[in-house]
Amino acid sequence: MSELVDETRTGFERRYSYAPSGIWSAPGRVNLIGEHTDYNEGFVLPFAIDRRTFAALALRDDDIVRVSSAASDDVVEVRLADVTAGASSLAAVPADGRWAGYPLGVAWAFGQLGADLAGLPGFDVHFDSDVPIGAGLSSSAAIEGALAVALNEVWRLGFDGARLVDVCHRAENDFVGAPTGILDQSASLLSQEGAALFLDCRDGSSEPVDLRLEESELAILVIDTKVTHDHASGDYAARRASCEAAARELGVRALRDVTWPQLLEARDRLDGVTYRRARHIVTENQRVLDTVAALRADGPDAIGDLMFASHRSMRDDFEISTPELDLAVEIALNYGAIGARMTGGGFGGSVIALTPVAAITHVQVAIDGAFAEHGYTGPEMFLVWPSQGARRDR
Template sequence: MSGTGGNDLVDETQAGFEARFEYSPSGIWSAPGRVNLIGEHTDYNEGFVLPFAIDRRTFGALALRDDDVIRVSSAAGDDVVEVRVADVASGLDGEKRAALGWAAYPLGVVWAFGRLGADLAGLPGFDVHFDSDVPIGAGLSSSAAIEGALAVALNEVWRLDFDGAQLVDVCHRAENDFVGAPTGILDQSAALLAEEGAALFIDCRSGAAEPVELGLEASDLAILVIDTKVAHEHASGEYADRRAACERAARELGVRSLRDVTLEQLIAARETLDGVTFRRARHIVTENQRVLDTVAVLREAGATEIGDLMFASHRSMRDDFEISTRELDLAVEIALNYGAIGARMTGGGFGGSVIALTPTWLISQVQVSVDGAFAEHGYTAPEMFVVWPSRGAARER
């Protein structure tokens, strides 16, 4: 099974590079978007997550230069961002970073390589052009796909010899410390480490990751993504507020992170937390358990039995963490009413997408029903497409 990318996008990315820079790239690398099957906002709480890479990818065509200039281009815009390696290595000031726009994501990767031991002063610049079929703002981690594609490309052409876990760290630092989005390692781990046909069970404290077979095709199931077209932005204040609430709860409970709290302990300490902080913590504590339960069920009974856990996760995000929207809630409700065996919002929240685990023969019924419900409520028409568990970042050409 494959998405809309593949060889066509490889060719388009090469053609885009040649049109912008008037010569041919030395190679093309790619990294996938991701769907988080379950485990939302648990990553920066040192908890558990279960994402999988999807068969929609970001491609980067790249060639080294004979000077220290970096030029970054995208099929989504006409402007080419040009900086020097030394300037990126210095970190740039806040105003210059803000002026980079989307290019802060790939340039943050360069900066993070330097922070993690690469001697940027001795390395040449490069030209890179990106193209993608990962929707932007849909909660499918288009940013980690950009970071992952460039990280594996530079790791190869700069001969840095970073391993997979180190590349995850590079991309995570790029997003956290250069771009300023306070995310955990979920997105970057999926983009770099995922295996085809499987989800990736990640312990976000140790960084350990292991594949968990999903067996969707054998069960005649598919994951339908329902992009509500309500765009979200991780660097916005609401996401940071949720992270701050989790850190406040851990501090007041006297633990390193909410990973170290059981539900029984949280309930016993309820009087020490204000109502909002308690609910935020309850989502994290229960979501960690849902991830562990989902992994166990997948291994013992298969994907047909995880629907209740998916909806319990959505309900917790809606009521306790309060990161859902009317559009997301409607998509979950309609999908479940018209054939999905499980559905939940996925990603950081405040917009983005719902995933619906659906028998393949009911996909069209769910799509028609969701379209009708959105039209009836006067919402922007959603975009819907099926995704399949895919491989992580790699060289394509």
């Protein structure tokens, strides 16, 4: 990590010809279980990973905002007053710079949530990261979280962790236009090292749940299928719309309020697709609760079946998996993993496999071979460990 901190500082100096005042970071995340339950006001169990996005930042003496990234040679430049006016400020930004909507949205969202941005200085910021983009590991929330903690400090805004989650969530939903829940931002900002984050997405309350991976001689293997996804696309929005339609038909505020017996009784009132979407949410919420209970009582060895049941539900009921994701889950389980599931919003991205340390190489070799046999792009595989949330690094 220290090397990436240095690279971020060097990148800032190369872009802007002076040194940043500080460097902040926020992690990507994997979701251990609880997919698409967040915007249904349900339960989720993510954890931050030891891959992070770093933001080197310095305030300016005018109201200009400049945003750059190690992934691009371009610098996006806008006035802070234009950013606070809303997403229309991105109209003049070239298409390959639209990623800047995530950090610019953070600045905008601070104003939307009560910060008086009038008269505050602009800033220069440069990002570098080892969170894979499009892999379902929430690279966008890592960008948002790193900048949110930086601006909260240098602008002296005094937002607590829960309000910073609101800032980042508002940026992604209302500025960028991706209809996600609060899972990603909460995990990136609030996670503790060594623990998952048990999050109630209705009231925003959370508590750590020790994962105890090392003492169980287990590890989380991420299998990035290289099938990219985009939360701002129509498929994600369609799943959310189906859930909202089911809630309206069932007369509840959100599917979090529906029990399994209630859903069975209402089956004839819902069309087949809407019923299956609702069935995933209702059963997935219960799987989150069961996973938390199993971790606390028996440790991570006890959650493998719950992980696969979650994947099966996402594959069959929510229909957000892909052949590559399904193959990675199947091979991982056949070659030693005790649990595996796709993680993230779906339509691509990554699988996580809860794997005995002694079996990791065996699983990796088998997955490489299976992907080659099917003619799929070779996946990237790496271990992740539960990490600390957003912070200042230097």
